[in-house]
Amino acid sequence: MEFDFTKSYFECFQLEAVFFVDQSLLADNYQQLQIRYHPDRFVNASEQDKRLAIQVTSHINEAFETLSDEQMRARYLLQLQGIEFDEDKDTTHDMEFLMQQMELREAIDNVDQHADALAALDALADQAAVQKKQLVQMFQDAFAAQHWDDAKQAVLKLQFFKRLHNQIAIKQDALEDELI
Amino acid sequence: MALLQISEPGMSTAPHAHRLAVGIDLGTTNSLVASVRSGVAETLVDEQGRAMLPSVVHYRKDQAPIVGYEALPYRLSDSLNTISSVKRILGRPMQDIRVHECSYSFAQDHQSVPRINTCSGARSAVEISSDILTALKQRAEETLGDELTGAVITVPAYFDDTQRQATKDAAKLAGLKVFRLLNEPTAAAIAYGLDAGAEGIVAVYDLGGGTFDISILKLRKGVFEVVATGGDSALGGDDFDIVVSEWITQQLPAELQQDQDLQRQIYIQARELKEQLTQTEQVEINIHDHMFVLTRDQFEQLIEPLIKKSLLACRRALRDAQFSKHDVTQVVMVGGSTRVPRVRAAVEEFFERVPHTDIDPDRVVAIGAALQADVLAGNKPGDEMLLLDVLPLSLGIETMGGLVEKIISRNTTIPVARAQEFTTFKDGQTAMRIHVLQGERECVSDCRSLATFDLTQIPPLVAGAAKIKVTFSVDADGLLNVLAQEVNTGVQAKIEVKPSYGLSDHEIESMLKASMEHAKDDMLMRALREEQVDADRVIEALDAALAKDGQQLLNTEELSQIEQARAELLAVRQHSQQADEIKQAIKHLESVSEEYVARRMNQSVQSMMQGRTVEEFGE
Numbered sequence: 001m002e003f004d005f006t007k008s009y010f011e012c013f014q015l016e017a018v019f020f021v022d023q024s025l026l027a028d029n030y031q032q033l034q035i036r037y038h039p040d041r042f043v044n045a046s047e048q049d050k051r052l053a054i055q056v057t058s059h060i061n062e063a064f065e066t067l068s069d070e071q072m073r074a075r076y077l078l079q080l081q082g083i084e085f086d087e088d089k090d091t092t093h094d095m096e097f098l099m100q101q102m103e104l105r106e107a108i109d110n111v112d113q114h115a116d117a118l119a120a121l122d123a124l125a126d127q128a129a130v131q132k133k134q135l136v137q138m139f140q141d142a143f144a145a146q147h148w149d150d151a152k153q154a155v156l157k158l159q160f161f162k163r164l165h166n167q168i169a170i171k172q173d174a175l176e177d178e179l180i
Numbered sequence: 181m182a183l184l185q186i187s188e189p190g191m192s193t194a195p196h197a198h199r200l201a202v203g204i205d206l207g208t209t210n211s212l213v214a215s216v217r218s219g220v221a222e223t224l225v226d227e228q229g230r231a232m233l234p235s236v237v238h239y240r241k242d243q244a245p246i247v248g249y250e251a252l253p254y255r256l257s258d259s260l261n262t263i264s265s266v267k268r269i270l271g272r273p274m275q276d277i278r279v280h281e282c283s284y285s286f287a288q289d290h291q292s293v294p295r296i297n298t299c300s301g302a303r304s305a306v307e308i309s310s311d312i313l314t315a316l317k318q319r320a321e322e323t324l325g326d327e328l329t330g331a332v333i334t335v336p337a338y339f340d341d342t343q344r345q346a347t348k349d350a351a352k353l354a355g356l357k358v359f360r361l362l363n364e365p366t367a368a369a370i371a372y373g374l375d376a377g378a379e380g381i382v383a384v385y386d387l388g389g390g391t392f393d394i395s396i397l398k399l400r401k402g403v404f405e406v407v408a409t410g411g412d413s414a415l416g417g418d419d420f421d422i423v424v425s426e427w428i429t430q431q432l433p434a435e436l437q438q439d440q441d442l443q444r445q446i447y448i449q450a451r452e453l454k455e456q457l458t459q460t461e462q463v464e465i466n467i468h469d470h471m472f473v474l475t476r477d478q479f480e481q482l483i484e485p486l487i488k489k490s491l492l493a494c495r496r497a498l499r500d501a502q503f504s505k506h507d508v509t510q511v512v513m514v515g516g517s518t519r520v521p522r523v524r525a526a527v528e529e530f531f532e533r534v535p536h537t538d539i540d541p542d543r544v545v546a547i548g549a550a551l552q553a554d555v556l557a558g559n560k561p562g563d564e565m566l567l568l569d570v571l572p573l574s575l576g577i578e579t580m581g582g583l584v585e586k587i588i589s590r591n592t593t594i595p596v597a598r599a600q601e602f603t604t605f606k607d608g609q610t611a612m613r614i615h616v617l618q619g620e621r622e623c624v625s626d627c628r629s630l631a632t633f634d635l636t637q638i639p640p641l642v643a644g645a646a647k648i649k650v651t652f653s654v655d656a657d658g659l660l661n662v663l664a665q666e667v668n669t670g671v672q673a674k675i676e677v678k679p680s681y682g683l684s685d686h687e688i689e690s691m692l693k694a695s696m697e698h699a700k701d702d703m704l705m706r707a708l709r710e711e712q713v714d715a716d717r718v719i720e721a722l723d724a725a726l727a728k729d730g731q732q733l734l735n736t737e738e739l740s741q742i743e744q745a746r747a748e749l750l751a752v753r754q755h756s757q758q759a760d761e762i763k764q765a766i767k768h769l770e771s772v773s774e775e776y777v778a779r780r781m782n783q784s785v786q787s788m789m790q791g792r793t794v795e796e797f798g799e
Contacts, residue, residue: 031400035566039595039656043330043359043556054655058597065592172499176492 003037003056008080009063017080019140021067030064071158074139078155083148085155092156101160104128108167117175125168132161199329201359201557202320203367203549206309206333206347208267208390208416209516211235212543213316214550215324216559221371221550223543224323231543233319236264237311239298247315256444260285261298263308265418268390269294270305270350271343273629309350317354330357332553334545336391337363337409340573340618341630341660348657359556361657364388365395366406366567367548368514372536374399380509383498385527385535386545387490388515390416394494396501396508405568408591410497415489417454417517423482424450424474428465431472442467454479458519480522487526494530500591511535516542569594571654573628578615582624587652590620597653601667604648608640614650616660635664639671711762715753718766722746722773725780733779742776745769 010017013029035041037060042053066072075085092098107124114120135154142150203221205212210232214223223231230249238251239261246254254262263284269277274286274294287295287302295302313333320328333356335347344361351358365384374382379399386393393411425446429437436442446467453474456463462475498505513535517523527535539547552567554560570591576584577600588598602612612635619627638646647667654660665671722742730739749765756762 027400034568038566038568040360040556040566044558054595054653055597057656058595058653061593061596169499173496176495 003052003059005059009066009076012060012063013067015067017077019074019077019143021073023068026064026067030060033060070136071155071162074136074143074151074158075155077143078148078151081148083152085152090152090156092153094153094157097157100131101164104164105167108164108171111171112175118172121168121171121175128161128164128168132158135161198559199557200320200324200326201329201550201553201559202316202324202331203362203546203551203553204313204316204331204333204356205364205367205543205546205549206267206313206335206350207235207545208265208388208418209235210389210542211312211316212546213320214543214546215320216550216554217324221547221554223546224320226319233312233315234264235266235312236262237266237308238262239300239303241299243300245300245311247311255448256441259444261300263296263298263303265390266305266308266312268414270309271339271346272305306346306350306353309347310353313350313354313356317356328356329557330359330553332360332362332367332549332556333358334362334364334367334549336386336388336411336413337365337393337395337406338391338411338413338572339658340628341575341658342628343413344658348659358657359553362549362552362567363393363395363406363409363569364545365393365409365512365514366397366569367545367552368512369395369397369399369548370551371539371544371548372512374510374512381501381503381507382510382512383494383508383531384512384514385490385494385518386411386514387517387523388416389418389517390414392416392490392493394490394497396497396503398501405593406570407503408497408501409570409572410493410500412489412493415486417451417515417520419486420454420483420517420520421447421450423486424454424479427474427478427482428467432467432470436468436470454520458521476521483520483522487523491526491530505531508533512544513537514541514544569656569658571596571658573618574620575630575652575654575660576617576619576627578617578624583622584617584619584624584627588654594654594658595656597651599649599651602635602648602650603644604638604641604646605643607642609643609646610638610640611636612638612648614662616652616662630660631662633662633664637671639666639669707759708757708762711759711766712753715749715762715766718769719746719750719753722769725776729780729783730776733783734776738776742769742773745772 008017012033013026015021015026015029034057037053037056039050039053039057042050045053066076079085104124104127108121111117111120111124135158139151139154139158142148142154200215202213202215202224205214212223212231212233214221225231226233226248233248234252236248236251236255238246238254238258240246245251251262255264272294277286277294285297287297293304295304296308317328317331331351333347333351335344339347347361348358365386368384368386369382374397382397382399384393384395384397386395391411391413392415393409395406395410396408398405398407425443428446428450429443449465449467453463453465457474457476457479460476462473465472465474494505498508508531511527511531511533513524513527518527518535518537518541524535524537571588571594572590574586574590575588576586579585587600588596602614604612614633614635615624616630616633617624617627618630621627633650635648635650638648645668649665649667651663651665652660653663723746726739726742734742745765745768749762749769752761752765
């Protein structure tokens, strides 16, 4: 049995390298790989095989997580095209977008002022979801047209929604704690 | 091309060579061991037919510890040497232990690993847990008639890295090979056979003696995936007992409220009352002729805040899994505390679904673990049952200002590996310290400190030029490994692990060694050491006396005889490994000096009669 670490994440799961991914097919193929390589299958194997099993499943898990998430998948597609990302320097300079983000964050912070804070928070989460959906569409269009810069901008903006999502979750925790 | 050859797993196993494997539920209150025999998983019982082994260890001076039912009476009569609920402190640093709730005496000598003083020495939670595991291992080997090839040991899904590591260390110390650490709720789902074709979302509500876990499992084509776990590692049936005993104490007059022994009695009685209230509507209590009644209604009011706390954790786990409670297709109840009718009702109300309660909630985890152990031992080739687990708590590193940067977030499917690049901030910097933490909070002080890594031998370059790639990997048991490499030169930075808490491999090794050495060797060693100390003392005393009055009281021949015996003793003391030889040499010196000692005594008596003090002649 062989495992090729140089294959792309898409090839790992026998999928085409495009933005649209059939999530159920991805999940099926992921499970097949896990059944084959999971360390539990190598309990009585040599130390070397045990270590390999951990490495292979770590790789498969990383691949699965990347392809399951829209922002990570978009970013990975660009990386396959040779577009590089620099964690420290790359960020969007779209002032209008940044203002919008700041307003959303402030609204989440101040959600306690509403009579039904949880409902208000849900509404803000919906608003964020709509904006995110628009960005995903922008990415798909730019990617199809091979406008790499525009596609990269969309990916960088999508990054903000991950943090927004975390902020909403933390707020939800706090509000629920108060209710109990 | 990085092509790897991987052999087929489990293929070397001969089909009919059944490997003995057990599942162990190492519980806070009770522990169990189970095994698959003739295709059926069953808990193994003791000589009196009891499956449960109370997780209580009683230590005695110079004798083996007593574990289980026989240790229970000593909780009252010898409470300091009788340890129960040790799982609550397993893998926890001293500052996390609610000392006021444990009545044990903690040793002050060790910096971070808490040790409990007992009459047979200071014991760590790992050692105490290992004594429980040893008892279970013995029971299994006696029942099954052969040595075990391995075990699956269950842990609360909420256990962090140090708690999991401590569990593995305890097993190692007990001489058990651990196939896998398995989350308790997952084991329960396996016991209910939910892997057999069923698809859907399973919530496992596990309220044990000391811990509460909620796990959300996704079942698909025979594959278990733990999509989220949550809970509270300090919430359980023991807390029910605490609120009940607090209530009882409040009903008593003030002078009885301070009585420590009575407090322990009340606590034990509270547990019995709780159990009775699962069957009856009210119980009568009589403490030192103070009579009162506790109704089930009152009891339910007392425990309601605790149940609410558990349901809050359920909500969180569902949200982490990104499911609503309506997505849940099955609910499994685990743990003795789910026998409490109010708990069952509250869970049913919350999930709007009748929970599974058919299997004894105390045994269900051990049974599931045994089934998994059987598969992992290779007894069921072709079985495609597989468990995918997630990391229970996020892993991160300390950054500037005491904040935590998350490297791997909780509920990430494991095994997993993540790399992070670090750079030097000074010219020629060759070392760097990385502090690894586990937890969800942003501040270092709110997270559990796992380890400090010192990266050394970094090539000296200008500030920011050296790039160190640190790879954090978590294996299938949820345990962390770290690897560091300088990116440009490929130099492997050396990592020195300094566990903030827990035992290093070295410590475990030396503990293992000590426990494997024959007790006889230990005793001989101690005897030798004692004779050496004795010899030193005798020589020292003789030298002091000779310096004072040797010339005065002894003639030349006598003096040389004594000095010869002294030289012989010194030689034996320095070179002999035999306690007896040293003892003989001491005796010889003493007999040669007998006359000298007698003369000195005479002299001091005479001096006293002359009105002089003994002190002036003292050594």
